[in-house]
Amino acid sequence: MSDPISDRARSWIGGWRQVRPSLATGAAAAVVAFVSLALLWLALRLAGFDASLALGALWRGSFGNWYALTSSTFVRATPLVLTGLAVAVAFRAHVWNIGADGQLLIGAAVATAVGLAFGTAPAWVLLPLALVAGAVGGGCWAAIAALLRTRFGVLEVISTIMLNFVAVDLVGYLVRGPLQEPSHAYPQSNPIPAAMHLPMLIPGTRLHWGFVAGATAAVLLWWGMRSTAAGFRVRAIGANADAARVAGRIDVARTTTNVLLLSGALSGLAGAIEVCGVTFALYENISPGYGYTAIAVALLAGLDPLGVLGTGILFGGLEAGALSMQREASVPSVVVTAIEAALVLLLLALSRRGSATSIISRFAGARLPSAEEPS
Amino acid sequence: MIAPAESLALENISRSFGAVRALHGASLVVRDRTVHAVLGENGAGKTTLMRVAFGLVRPDAGTIRVRGRTVTIASPAAAIALGLGMVHQHFSSVPAMTVVENVALGGRGVYRAKHVRARVREVCELVGFELDPDARASDLSVGAQQRLEIVTALARGARTLILDEPTAVLAPREADDLLGMLRRFADTGGTVVLITHKLPEALAVADDVTVLRHGQTVLAQAVGAVDSVRLAQAMIGGAPPIETRHERRAPGAIVVATRALGVRDARGVLRAKDISLEVRAGEIIGIAGVDGAGQHELLLCLAGRLAPSTGHIERPADVGFVPEDRHRDALILDFDVAENLALRGSGAARGRIAWRPIRTCAAALLTEYDVRAPSADTRVGTMSGGNQQKLVLARELESRPPLVIVENPTRGLDIAATAAVHDRLRNARDGGAAVTVYSSDLDEVLGLADRLIVMFDGRAREVPLDRDAAGRAMLGAT
Numbered sequence A: 001m002s003d004p005i006s007d008r009a010r011s012w013i014g015g016w017r018q019v020r021p022s023l024a025t026g027a028a029a030a031v032v033a034f035v036s037l038a039l040l041w042l043a044l045r046l047a048g049f050d051a052s053l054a055l056g057a058l059w060r061g062s063f064g065n066w067y068a069l070t071s072s073t074f075v076r077a078t079p080l081v082l083t084g085l086a087v088a089v090a091f092r093a094h095v096w097n098i099g100a101d102g103q104l105l106i107g108a109a110v111a112t113a114v115g116l117a118f119g120t121a122p123a124w125v126l127l128p129l130a131l132v133a134g135a136v137g138g139g140c141w142a143a144i145a146a147l148l149r150t151r152f153g154v155l156e157v158i159s160t161i162m163l164n165f166v167a168v169d170l171v172g173y174l175v176r177g178p179l180q181e182p183s184h185a186y187p188q189s190n191p192i193p194a195a196m197h198l199p200m201l202i203p204g205t206r207l208h209w210g211f212v213a214g215a216t217a218a219v220l221l222w223w224g225m226r227s228t229a230a231g232f233r234v235r236a237i238g239a240n241a242d243a244a245r246v247a248g249r250i251d252v253a254r255t256t257t258n259v260l261l262l263s264g265a266l267s268g269l270a271g272a273i274e275v276c277g278v279t280f281a282l283y284e285n286i287s288p289g290y291g292y293t294a295i296a297v298a299l300l301a302g303l304d305p306l307g308v309l310g311t312g313i314l315f316g317g318l319e320a321g322a323l324s325m326q327r328e329a330s331v332p333s334v335v336v337t338a339i340e341a342a343l344v345l346l347l348l349a350l351s352r353r354g355s356a357t358s359i360i361s362r363f364a365g366a367r368l369p370s371a372e373e374p375s
Numbered sequence B: 001m002i003a004p005a006e007s008l009a010l011e012n013i014s015r016s017f018g019a020v021r022a023l024h025g026a027s028l029v030v031r032d033r034t035v036h037a038v039l040g041e042n043g044a045g046k047t048t049l050m051r052v053a054f055g056l057v058r059p060d061a062g063t064i065r066v067r068g069r070t071v072t073i074a075s076p077a078a079a080i081a082l083g084l085g086m087v088h089q090h091f092s093s094v095p096a097m098t099v100v101e102n103v104a105l106g107g108r109g110v111y112r113a114k115h116v117r118a119r120v121r122e123v124c125e126l127v128g129f130e131l132d133p134d135a136r137a138s139d140l141s142v143g144a145q146q147r148l149e150i151v152t153a154l155a156r157g158a159r160t161l162i163l164d165e166p167t168a169v170l171a172p173r174e175a176d177d178l179l180g181m182l183r184r185f186a187d188t189g190g191t192v193v194l195i196t197h198k199l200p201e202a203l204a205v206a207d208d209v210t211v212l213r214h215g216q217t218v219l220a221q222a223v224g225a226v227d228s229v230r231l232a233q234a235m236i237g238g239a240p241p242i243e244t245r246h247e248r249r250a251p252g253a254i255v256v257a258t259r260a261l262g263v264r265d266a267r268g269v270l271r272a273k274d275i276s277l278e279v280r281a282g283e284i285i286g287i288a289g290v291d292g293a294g295q296h297e298l299l300l301c302l303a304g305r306l307a308p309s310t311g312h313i314e315r316p317a318d319v320g321f322v323p324e325d326r327h328r329d330a331l332i333l334d335f336d337v338a339e340n341l342a343l344r345g346s347g348a349a350r351g352r353i354a355w356r357p358i359r360t361c362a363a364a365l366l367t368e369y370d371v372r373a374p375s376a377d378t379r380v381g382t383m384s385g386g387n388q389q390k391l392v393l394a395r396e397l398e399s400r401p402p403l404v405i406v407e408n409p410t411r412g413l414d415i416a417a418t419a420a421v422h423d424r425l426r427n428a429r430d431g432g433a434a435v436t437v438y439s440s441d442l443d444e445v446l447g448l449a450d451r452l453i454v455m456f457d458g459r460a461r462e463v464p465l466d467r468d469a470a471g472r473a474m475l476g477a478t
Helices: A004-018 A023-046 A051-060 A066-092 A100-117 A123-152 A156-174 A210-227 A229-239 A241-246 A252-279 A290-300 A305-329 A335-351 A353-364 B046-053 B076-081 B099-104 B113-127 B142-155 B172-187 B199-205 B228-236 B295-302 B326-330 B337-343 B355-368 B385-397 B415-430 B442-448 B467-474
Strands: B006-017 B020-031 B035-040 B061-066 B069-071 B084-087 B160-164 B191-196 B208-213 B216-222 B254-264 B270-280 B284-288 B310-314 B319-322 B403-407 B434-438 B451-456 B459-463
Touching: A023 A051, A023 A335, A051 A305, A066 A100, A066 A210, A066 A229, A066 A252, A066 A290, A066 A305, A100 A123, A100 A156, A100 A252, A100 A290, A123 A156, A123 A252, A210 A229, A210 A252, A210 A305, A229 A241, A229 A252, A229 B337, A241 A252, A241 B326, A252 A290, A290 A305, A290 A335, A305 A335, B006 B046, B006 B191, B020 B035, B020 B046, B020 B191, B020 B208, B035 B046, B035 B172, B035 B199, B035 B228, B046 B061, B046 B084, B046 B160, B046 B191, B076 B084, B084 B142, B099 B113, B099 B142, B113 B142, B113 B172, B142 B160, B142 B172, B160 B172, B172 B191, B172 B199, B172 B467, B191 B199, B199 B228, B208 B228, B216 B228, B228 B415, B254 B295, B254 B434, B270 B295, B270 B310, B270 B434, B270 B459, B284 B295, B284 B415, B284 B442, B284 B467, B295 B403, B295 B434, B319 B385, B326 B385, B337 B355, B337 B385, B355 B385, B385 B415, B403 B415, B415 B434, B415 B442, B434 B442, B442 B467, B451 B467, B459 B467
Parallel strands: B020 B216, B035 B191, B035 B208, B084 B160, B160 B191, B284 B434, B284 B451, B319 B403, B403 B434
Antiparallel strands: B006 B020, B006 B061, B061 B069, B208 B216, B254 B270, B254 B310, B451 B459
16 A cells, blocks of 8 residues: 555554464474463462462363363364454455454344344255355455545554444444343343254364364465465565555555455354354353454464464463363463463564564664665 | 874774675775765675764774774764764655754754754855755755755764765756765865765765775775776776677667656656657667656556556556566565566466466576576575566566566666666667666666656656756756
8 A cells, every 4th residue: 555654554563574484483382382381380379379270270171171172172262263364364464454353243243133034044044144144244344444444544453443342332232222132131132043053063062163164264265375366465465565566566455455355254254153153142242352362363373374273272272271270270260361462472572583673674764774784 | 285184984894794794894094174985886885884984883893983083883873973974875854844853853952943943054054055944854855855964964063974875866967066065065174975886976076085895995095096997997896897789770669659648646746747758669768857857657657557647648558667666666575586476467367376387487587587596485585686676677578578667777786787687678679679767877878778858847858868968958957
């Protein structure tokens, strides 16, 4: 984009570009995970908790047993993977979609509304219809930001965050108004028809087919970014929008719009899957901030779609384990949020060590020649 | 006569960036009240050496003396405190601020516009500059922006001015004016270090000359004791390459034609006005003009990168376009060679990208265009400027487009790479392409062009291939 506002945004948020997926990043992630767990252990000890019991509970509640892995970790990971992909694909294009959470909420609301409106339709019509409607809903919500960006030069960083709040209030209104259950006692919708429920993937667990959808999306996006012209355009406008436009004759505004639509659709799909696979109704706080955690998920994965599958499962496990840690060792589950943040910060610090000077020179602006660079 | 004392001395300076030894054992001794030219090819280490002097780069080894005292210069602030001032190749003024505000930047204590304005006036008078203290930097011409940089340095008390390729952005007469000013500044007690790669400039204005090659000082003498042949040999370490001569054939059919063309820039300012021109197959049209005379927008429009706001243009769909700023507009530095080749035409591509044939083709192009890169998987950002530019040419010329548009094609390249680029452009012409070349270096335009068009204030005029006539036309004289 040539408009000066977005150029500035690109330069100050553009540092994320430095995070590249690679074996080294994977190794660094492992080291970082170990270090943060060690830190957590230390912090728990200092705070007077039984650290070994707490970490044991964290492990048992996430990856340590089959039921927790399938019914808790993978279920929790599904919306994180889908919104993580939404963020990763957008950030790859230097489109700063911070609105995955709002797009997820709209997707959930639209899917619910469709399900309740066409409740008598057979499952093979209703379920795909609800999922597609959710994706379209999320895409439309992101389209507002795309329109503001391309027509009026409003930074999507701002507009997508703002639209999150609008989406929260909109869902709040829906579950107290048009979509509220008939007794008007609770701020929630009627349960969706059983025909709309996602089938379970493994009998005896709560793991539904949405997880497969998330994994499939990750593989498709990984392939698409590498091997298709559209994916190339996305990477090109992210890596250098000017060269993409001048040398590649790429329509940057159009590509930006498409990326936002795709990103919104992935988030909306996450919302629809959450309704059809987990909650079976629309609630006010259906998302505990999936779309925000998604940013950490995407960054930790180096914006690589296959990596997002891994980090999404990791974060799903952490959040699932946090609950059992709270149950068994009375450790507040929010400490896991601190681990997540520590993971991202540590990894960013590690992966940028070599390029600190180049980032400083980016911040210093294009006009001053960077100090540490041969002439 | 007593020889003037030394003003600035850099001795045995070494500095490496990773595996690259930018400087090893470079020395420069500048006598007080002289103009000292520092010559060298691109990449010889001139700019790095000057950044060492200005505290922007810490040397790995070596000593720095300012007026006889050994010093450590840890930052530009320390350099300024020692009476050094630097005018960078890329200007460092804040576009949104006025001249006075820019000069005041970096000062301490309370900002009093009146005092700074008086200081600006005083400095301008001293060196004979005209500069409106209340004009915004963004509204200044390139020449005036440069004067602002000089005034800023002097207002901060600089007695030794370091200028990095100051004439590269100027029209010939402006350049002469600047050199005259520098001469006067030295004659009235100042000291000037002039970094340049233009020999005539150094010989015309300097008292002493130091030549750097591959990070080392290879020659340091008074100007009177050397001639241009000697200096050129010192710069490139041998005889200069001779560009192949080409027989000119009669031009063919009209490839691009414009009628009363008007082009606005991204901000909506009308930059090119009422331009009617034709370029034929098999000829090179040279375009000259001072920075901002409208040539940039005209070329973008000819290349199909900018829509005309008025008038009419007929041009082929396939255009080879080499933009002026290759890092910004031509290449994606984080992508590898093959991906950068695939960039051309990627806006209209559909479906899958067949990477395997592209990589095979990329490897062949690297050989054909003599691009020194280990393989098609090499990240372009790790390649030298000359090789990057050859890669851009390879990409843009490979499909043998009927129209080739080139802006400053050899900026930042050394003599050998420059000759290679010129050769490619002449080959394209001989192969029947219509070629349009703009360069801010008038001599380069004159050397390449079959016909010359000079831009002034957005208007184009055909001028005979003559240095004086072109120089006058660039400043609007008829």
